[in-house]
Amino acid sequence: MKSLLPVLTVVGAILLFWVVSVVPMNMHLTAAQAQRDSLTVSPETPAERQAYSGLGLTLQNPGLISRTYGLERPRLPSPHQVGAEMWDTIFEKRITSRRSLVYHGWVTLSATLLGFVIGTGLGILLAVGIVYNKAMDMSVMPWAIASQTIPILALAPMIIVMLGSIGIQGLFPKAVISAYLSFFPVVVGMVKGLRSPDVMQVDLLRTYSASSAQGFWKLRLPASVPYLFASLKIGISAALVGAIVAELPTGARAGFGARMLVGDQYGQPLVTWAALFGAAITAAALVGFFSLIERLTLRRMGMTAA
Amino acid sequence: MTGVAFIGALAVWGAGWFLNARLAASALAGTRIVRLAVPAIFGLTLLVMWELLVRLLEVSPIVLPPPTMIADRFANEIPTLWADFVQTIIKGAMTGYIVGGLAAFAVAILADRSDFLTRGILPEGSFMSALPIVGVAPIFVRWLGSDWQSKAAVVAVMVFFPILVNAVAGLRDTTAMQRDLTRTYGAGYWATLFKLRLPAAMPFIFNGLKIATTLALIGAIVAEFFGSPTVGMGFRISTSVGQLALDMVWAEIVVAALAGSAFYGLMAWIEGRVTFWHPSQRK
Numbered sequence: 001m002k003s004l005l006p007v008l009t010v011v012g013a014i015l016l017f018w019v020v021s022v023v024p025m026n027m028h029l030t031a032a033q034a035q036r037d038s039l040t041v042s043p044e045t046p047a048e049r050q051a052y053s054g055l056g057l058t059l060q061n062p063g064l065i066s067r068t069y070g071l072e073r074p075r076l077p078s079p080h081q082v083g084a085e086m087w088d089t090i091f092e093k094r095i096t097s098r099r100s101l102v103y104h105g106w107v108t109l110s111a112t113l114l115g116f117v118i119g120t121g122l123g124i125l126l127a128v129g130i131v132y133n134k135a136m137d138m139s140v141m142p143w144a145i146a147s148q149t150i151p152i153l154a155l156a157p158m159i160i161v162m163l164g165s166i167g168i169q170g171l172f173p174k175a176v177i178s179a180y181l182s183f184f185p186v187v188v189g190m191v192k193g194l195r196s197p198d199v200m201q202v203d204l205l206r207t208y209s210a211s212s213a214q215g216f217w218k219l220r221l222p223a224s225v226p227y228l229f230a231s232l233k234i235g236i237s238a239a240l241v242g243a244i245v246a247e248l249p250t251g252a253r254a255g256f257g258a259r260m261l262v263g264d265q266y267g268q269p270l271v272t273w274a275a276l277f278g279a280a281i282t283a284a285a286l287v288g289f290f291s292l293i294e295r296l297t298l299r300r301m302g303m304t305a306a
Numbered sequence: 307m308t309g310v311a312f313i314g315a316l317a318v319w320g321a322g323w324f325l326n327a328r329l330a331a332s333a334l335a336g337t338r339i340v341r342l343a344v345p346a347i348f349g350l351t352l353l354v355m356w357e358l359l360v361r362l363l364e365v366s367p368i369v370l371p372p373p374t375m376i377a378d379r380f381a382n383e384i385p386t387l388w389a390d391f392v393q394t395i396i397k398g399a400m401t402g403y404i405v406g407g408l409a410a411f412a413v414a415i416l417a418d419r420s421d422f423l424t425r426g427i428l429p430e431g432s433f434m435s436a437l438p439i440v441g442v443a444p445i446f447v448r449w450l451g452s453d454w455q456s457k458a459a460v461v462a463v464m465v466f467f468p469i470l471v472n473a474v475a476g477l478r479d480t481t482a483m484q485r486d487l488t489r490t491y492g493a494g495y496w497a498t499l500f501k502l503r504l505p506a507a508m509p510f511i512f513n514g515l516k517i518a519t520t521l522a523l524i525g526a527i528v529a530e531f532f533g534s535p536t537v538g539m540g541f542r543i544s545t546s547v548g549q550l551a552l553d554m555v556w557a558e559i560v561v562a563a564l565a566g567s568a569f570y571g572l573m574a575w576i577e578g579r580v581t582f583w584h585p586s587q588r589k
Contacts, residue, residue, distance in 0.1 A: 003425040003426065005422075006425040009423075134330040134335070135329075135331070135344070138326065138329075138344040140345075140348065141345075143345055146567060149566045149571075151524045153524045157547045158552060158559075161547050165366075165550075237438070244441060248531045264444035264532060272444055279438045280437045283436055283437050284437065
């Protein structure tokens with residue numbers, strides 16, 4: 001808790017920077033709007049104003065500063081506008097409504113979670129295979145490591161189209177991308193975890209004449225738990241990014257990614273910003289949830305985080 | 307025909323697996339050649355199976371083009387692919403990576419002077435690293451236009467936080483004993499920074515830099531889905547998907563994979579040169 005004050009200070013500084021930036025970012029739009037509302041603006045024509053930077057125009061028209069915070073379609077919305085939009089679309093709309101952020105959030109979240117469960121499950125199975133089979137280790141492991149250096153996300157639009165052309169649509173294609181993105185971190189982390197018991201511990205089990213299965217359940221699997229949690233936290237945020245990106249190039253009509261795209265195409269920046277922060281809050285909640293489970297589990301098992 | 311296809315694919319799989327199992331169990335398993343050969347055989351097995359199944363089952367190239375078709379497309383479209391590579395990787399990803407990395411580095415060194423700031427930035431930065439920052443792409447495309455500048459900005463923001471967190475953590479990674487020793491030599495802040503703390507931070511910084519290579523490519527490619535000039539890997543992927551020219555999409559993905567591995571390999575190579583003293587680098 002002793003880092004609470006420093007963290008709040010940094011957050012405060014970022015917010016302050018944001019609030020101050022709103023003025024020059026929106027000044028040109030504000031000046032045009034003010035002129036339409038027949039206020040005096042200097043310089044008078046838009047062409048002349050283009051020659052000024054946002055800051056320069058602000059110094060010319062200090063009286064318009066307060067108006068920069070109230071634009072309907074700002075270039076940079078101020079925090080209170082984003083907050084109001086989020087409040088409106090999260091709490092004021094019915095959650096079944098197409099305008100509700102909760103509805104869109106659930107569309108993205110359900111694909112994320114389904115994909116994450118599939119990817120994690122397969123990842124753990126493959127990791128067990130790699131640890132127990134030398135041929136598999138030597139063939140698959142280099143590819144699993146190399147795949148982490150590849151922008152797999154570029155595959156997203158194609159997977160959607162590929163599955164779409166054989167008749168699979170909706171939730172599942174997005175889940176496949178989420179699964180794919182969470183798969184490799186889990187494989188790499190779990191292989192490391194299952195191999196983490198040292199020679200001494202393995203030898204000790206052998207002196208107890210433990211079978212290979214007992215060695216797995218009583219030593220390797222418990223030892224891999226801290227590594228598993230570290231991978232799960234990476235995997236779940238990758239899965240969420242995957243689901244969001246999967247919604248982008250395919251014209252999905254629901255989900256955070258779709259909201260960002262809609263806001264962008266129809267010139268409604270508040271929609272984009274609200275979706276962005278909605279996605280950020282979802283990611284934070286997911287990672288926070290796994291951190292909590294991690295802390296509880298590891299305390300129960302008497303271990304420390306990897 | 308279906309039966310033949312599956313039996314053929316299974317035979318290829320079996321042959322590849324048998325060869326790998328023999329190699330892995332042989333006395334040569336530790337040698338460098340076998341270490342490279344086994345994953346290569348595995349990859350080749352998958353490619354042959356893919357080719358065989360797609361050809362014999364007559365899968366439409368709109369669903370999944372065979373590898374030879376992708377290779378053919380790759381060879382014929384090298385000028386286009388090169389132009390896309392320059393636009394997305396060199397102009398977008400590299401510029402953003404350098405700008406974001408330098409900014410993160412500067413902030414880390416400034417923040418490091420104050421324990422208060424360090425404690426604020428570390429949790430904040432790791433929190434930000436987990437967020438889907440790539441979502442800022444539509445906003446930046448609107449602000450900075452659709453050319454590479456907006457992509458570079460997205461990349462800069464994406465790589466900023468992992469590099470920052472690692473640099474800040476690295477600069478703290480000296481023991482009291484080491485710091486006391488430099489003080490007994492009469493070293494001031496700058497001498498301590500350059501001679502002790504920066505070198506000690508290098509393994510951390512390179513860790514951040516290596517994580518950021520993949521993020522940089524993802525940022526540059528995904529940002530192009532929100533608007534780009536008529537060149538670029540993200541642009542080509544989304545338009546080729548629209549035209550159902552999946553062999554072109556695969557060719558772009560091959561480029562992305564090669565670029566990603568090369569970029570990562572470059573950073574790992576530089577890391578090996580700079581942090582040759584670190585236990586993880588010793589042979």
